[in-house]
Structure formats: C-alpha cells, structure tokens
Amino acid sequence: MAVSWQRRLAARAPAAVFLVEGARIGPVRETLALSPGIRLVDTPRHASVLVVAGDVPTGWRDDLRRIHDQLPAPFVSVWCCCESFEALCNPIRNDAVEALPQGVVETHRELMLGKRDSAPRLLPDEPPNSWEGLGDDGHGGEGMMGGTPYGRPMAMNMQDDLRDGLTLDTLTFRLGPFHSALPPGLQAEVSLQGDLVQTWTVTRKPFASVVEPIFHAARQEPVPIVEIELARARHHLRRLYRGLWIAGWPRLAERTLRMAGQLSPNSDIAGLRYTLERGGLWRLALPEPGRGALDEAQARQLGGPAARAAGIDDDLRSQDAHYRRLGFAPTCREAGDTAARWQQWLDEIEQSLVLAGQAARHDLKTAEADAVETPRGPWADAFPHDMSDLLGEVLPGLEWSEALLTLASLDVAALDLHPLGETRLPGPGHAGQKGHA
Template identity: 60%
Template sequence: MHGEAVLRQLALAPGIERVDSPRHASVLLVAGGIPPYLHEELRRVHDQLPQPCATLWFRSEPLLGLESATRIDELDDLPRALIVLHRELMSGRRGSSPRLLPDQPPNPWEGLGDFGQGGEGMMGGTPYGRPMAMNMHDDIRDGLTLDSLTFRLGPFFPALPPGMKAEITLQGDLIQTWSTQLVPYPVSLDAVFLDALQRPVPIAELELARAREHLHRLFHGLRLAGLERLGRQALQLANTLTLDSRVDGLRRRLVRCGFFRLSLSGRGRLTEEQARKIGGFAARATGLDDDLRSEDAHYRRLGFTPVTQAAGDTRARWQQTLAEIEQSLVLAKQAVGQDLHTSETGSVETPHGPWTDRRPEDASRLLGDLLPGLEWGEALATIASLDLAAVSEWPLEAWAAAPRVASHEARRA
C-alpha cells in the first residue's frame, strides 16, 4: 500500500533496473504496507527469486523468517541502499535470503492419473498446482474452439493496480471471463484535494496537482506499452511541473511513436452506465460533461468548460488524459494571475472522480463485463487507462510522514 510513489522515484534513479518478474530479479523491494491476508502471497513472490537473492523493506517490517533483512525509512536513501545491497549480495559479503515455503509441489500429483500426470485420465487435474488447459468454452469472438485455461493473477502483478487479484479464463490470448477477487488498495491523493473539501484552496495549486496525477498514470501506461524512455520523460515532467510547463513536445512524441495507435479504436469502450460508475476523466472520455469544477464560480470566471471525447474507448481515455493535463496547466496559469481560490467547499473534482458526500469508490468489479472478448494486450491496456481503485481518506503526505508500518505478523510474534 502507498508504494507507487517509491517506484516512480526509482524509475528515474540511475543504476537501478526494475523488472516485471521476480524470476528476473536479485533484490525484492517491498515498498509500503502489506496487509496480513497477503503475507502468504508475498512469500510465494519472494521464493520465485533465483538465489542468491535479498530483500529490502521500505517502511514495512519483514515477514517471519526474514528478520535480518535490510529495512529503511527514508525515501532519499532508498536508491543507494538498493545498490549497496545488490553489490554485497553479488560479491558474497551478504548471504542469500532463505526460502520461506516448503520445497514441494502445492498439490499432490505423483502417481495420480493413467500416466502419472497429476490428473484423472488423459487430461484434467492440477499437476504441480497448475491447471491444465481444457476445451470448456466456445470462442466468443470468431467461433473457433480452443483449449481454455483458468488461472489467477495478483495481488502483486505489475500490470494490475496494486493489491488487485483476479481469476481469468483465456482461450488462446482471448479473455473469456474475468472475475475480480481482491479489489486494489485505495489510492492517496495530494493533500490539496482533501483541503479543498474543508476550505478554499488556490486553483493553481489544485490544477498542478491534477496534472501531476494524470502524468503519473500516463507513465504507467507508457511503461506497459514498452515505451519506457517516453514514460520516464512523462514522469520527469510531473516531477518538475510548474506554471510555465508545456506538454506540446510530449504530445508530439506520443503521436510519432504511435502510442495512440497502439490503443486500437473501439477496444475497452465504456457504456454510459459504466462511465458514470467510474466517473472522472473516463466519463468525460465517453462524452459526459460531468465535472464539479463547472459548479465553482471562480472556475467559471476562468472560462472553464469540461473537455470531452466521444468514443469512450482506451484511445479516447489517453487522449482525454493529455487534454486535461493541457487544460489544467492553462487554468493554473490564469488563476495565479487573478489570485483565485476555489469558491465551493464540501465537494471537489479529484483526478480519480468526483468527491461529494462520499469519496470515489472502487470500480474494479466492472472489469468482469468490460474485458471478455478482448485480447490479452488489449485488456491490459484498457486496465491501465482506467482509475479503478477507491480513493483513500488520508492524503499521500500523511503516509510519507508516518513511522514505519509494522506487520501484524511481526507484532504477534
């Protein structure tokens, strides 16, 4: 929980390479709190690292069995700590982290089945704990009948929102079913959005924070698309954002590299009902002009009108994201010249949707209706283009100033 800011800082740190699979890593970084109900899942991730390996815990207590692991609380010290840990591990000055799970298959298999394959008959079963592909569904797109495979992903799969777990059935690379089993962790906002619920705040500060949030999501989408370098440029822009910042150059690079073309037209399209459920920029990308800023007299004084798209698909949401970044920068610069603050309290349009009498809620359950029929890459791009997690009632700054999070398991021990 609250580890995204750590990963964004590491993305710009020299000498550190982040990989998407624990099987390709030598250091496991646990950034932020891990709820006790996910400790077993974390042990499985840990034991997938090839030895020698080590762990580093940022603002979190190690699991039982890893009490001698390195812990750190200061964000500025984190890149150096990772580099030192890796050097000590590779040079032999530090021993490898021990395995946490027994070295045995998760399901009994030996001797089962006609040929010892772990299932009954020629097919079926879960040999070595992995379900075998079975022809159970008619293809929902082109009528071909292929073997279907049901599996689970998460809660630490990097293409999904942190904390989210899903059970998925694939036929080839086509999604047949998607069931969200664990919802993502709530996301924390910049404190200025929570302040806006209680008192007038400078519009310029609010809009710069909004633009940064959109750039952070764009960074994740670009990284998922394999455009790592361009993603770091978007992240660097977020870190240095000022009233004089411009995104013209970023837009040109996005067009030239084909990012919008990668998001095929029509894929991941939201219905009006789904768009209203998610709200925010995703709803405006579907043509809805819902935006609480329209009800603020000082925003109207700046000539604010919501920007919208019509298609409501993945491509439209990325276009909407870029358009709202540009709009926020224009509004911020105009508001500073007039020293304008928000005129309304009790509600605020956050980057993740409207916060009125209650904060934006989790919308990850909608994926069960939205993703079937999409190819795997299209589905991941669709997820990256959406804000699915609920919004936390605590600002990001509160977590950054908090002491290290102690795990329930460590306290109990």
C-alpha cells in the same frame, strides 16, 4: 574471502528491483524508476532486490511470501513502511522514500560483493498443491487431458470462443495481487482462449489509491488552484507512464515521468503529444476504436476522466466560482473506449496546465472547500469507490495486450480518504471495502 572479479564487476550492474506496492504509499515506483543505478523489472525472476513498499495486509502476506521466494539467489528484500516477515533475520528497513533508491543501490552492491548474505527462503521448495494428475504427464482421465496437476486444471475446451468461433483450449490462471501491470493488491482469475480474455473475475480488490495531499487539503479549506492543477497533471502523467511502459515504449514512459517531476505552470505537453501521435500509438499500439468501451452507466459509476472520455461532462470544478472565472468547462470525448481514455489524459493534462498558468497570474484559490474533483473522480458527499468488478464486464472479448492497455486506462481502485502520513482509522476507503456511490 577474496571477492572474485566477476562479483566485483556484478556489483557495478544496476540493481534489478521487483517492487511490491502495498497500501497507502506514495509514488515509490516513480521514484525508483527515475533513480540512477536502479532498474525496475516486471517479474521477480529478473530481480535481485525485492522492495516492499507500503502496508501489505494479512490476507496478502502469503502471496508476498511466494513472490519473495521466486527471486533467484542471491537476493535481498528491502522493506519500506511495511513490517517484514519474522523469519527474515536482520531485515533491511528503510521508511524514507527519498532515501530508498540510495539504500537499494548500496544493498545490491553489498550483496554482490558478498558483504551481505542472500535472504533465506520462506517456503519449502515444493509445489503448493500435491500432484493430482493421471499418468506421468497428467494425461489420462477425461478425454486426453484429465487430472488436475498440482491443484490446477489443465487447459480444457470448456467455453465457446468470443472472437471468431474457433474454439481453443481454455487456460485459467490467477494473476496478481502484485503483478506490475495491475493496480496494487488486485488479484483476478483469468480464463484465456489463445490470447483472448474469456472471463475476468476479481478475487481480491485493489488497495485504495492515494492522491496527493493537496486534494485532501482542498476538502478542508481553499487551496491554490495552481497547486491542485499541477498535482492533477502529475497524477495523469504518472498513469500515462505506467500505460506507456505496458505499451512497450519504456523510453517515452521515462520521459513522461521526468516531465511529471518537473511540472510548472509554464510546462506544456505539445512535444509529448506529437511524439505519441507520430509514433503511431493510437493507430498501431492501442486497441482499435470501440474496444474497451464503457456504456454510459458504467462510465457514470466510474466517474472522473473515464466518464468524461465517454462524453459525460460531470466535473465538480464547474461548480467552483473561481474555476468559472478562469473560463473552465469540462473537456470531454465521446467514444468512451480505451483510446479515448488515453486521449482524455492528454486533454486533461493540457487543460490543467493552462488553468495552472492562468491561476498563477491571478493568484486564485479554489472557492469551494467541501467538494473536490480528484484525478480519480468527484469527492463531495460521495467519494470514488472500488469499481474493480467492472473489469469482469469490460475485459472479456479483448486480446491480452488490449486488456492490459484497457486496464491501464481505468482507475478502478477506491480513493483513500486519508492523506499519507495520517494514521488511518478503520472505515471506508480501505482495500476491498466499498464506499458509498
């Protein structure tokens, strides 16, 4: 069949990718975001390629099916380090993260040129629940708004407003577990009045987060400080990338990500800090001072940069003789709010780069091998465990944009205790499981 000019032209468009991040996967989002010919999108409706990267456990597979079927035809799914659905004939599997972007671009091109069929739908095209409303439009019943159309409550005035007393109808919905602004795996039931978060209940905990292998190695033997500090700076830059994306600054987000990929002991982020300040990130885009603040107990439980942003100067590097030799002292802020945590990222990136530069000159390794300060928090006898329930205490009362920027500033997933590439045994650090504090 001859390919129309329209499809030939469409094949030259970037591949619009919706990424589902599973458990135990490296920086796939970051790899795809910097790949020419790929455009990451925030909703499956805007995509032609679904990339599923990392293990999606059984309890999350039904949600994945629903995501899969939301992509408009023609579409395909590409599976990376994840088993595809049996119903998909000839699924595209690509386990090499480095080769994934090229594979996605090629697949999209073949799809547009008609060399590859669109993926089949996995679910029947019908509402997940039956109609239970009263009347043609669900009206009638209680007041003017009765019924539960398609199994979901209609917006009803059920809760007092948290902001100014102006009570609006409460809208309740589920978000996640693969929403691009949430940690992978996290699902929450959210109630809003207008755009103000009334309640935030975590219904499924996020997958454990992965840190670079150097942090795992540091638990076994001394490792070069230059490498571990660059890995720390890279981690924070990647989190900053995600935050900036949500803050509606995609150009700077991409620049931040590029910087993360090119870090060296001579790098500095003065230009990035200047752009953030001149652009008015703190004055205009982030929540106002005091919003999204953690109290001392919450900050201490969360640990890591979030605790230091609240003035708690806990940092395992202080106990390492070689770090002390470099003059290390924890960098802290006092406010403990959302803006302070964003500032804390920048402070810690700058500090890590300075430490990396000094350590490179002295060729220093860590002195302690049984405790390491990961970018997520301290890992000694205890390790950073899942703190997603904290969101139910911090996010209510925030307006939607503030809530998502606050969420971006909090690393609430447990730390995965096994380095990537290692077969993981059942135990602490799994999605949804709590470690010890």
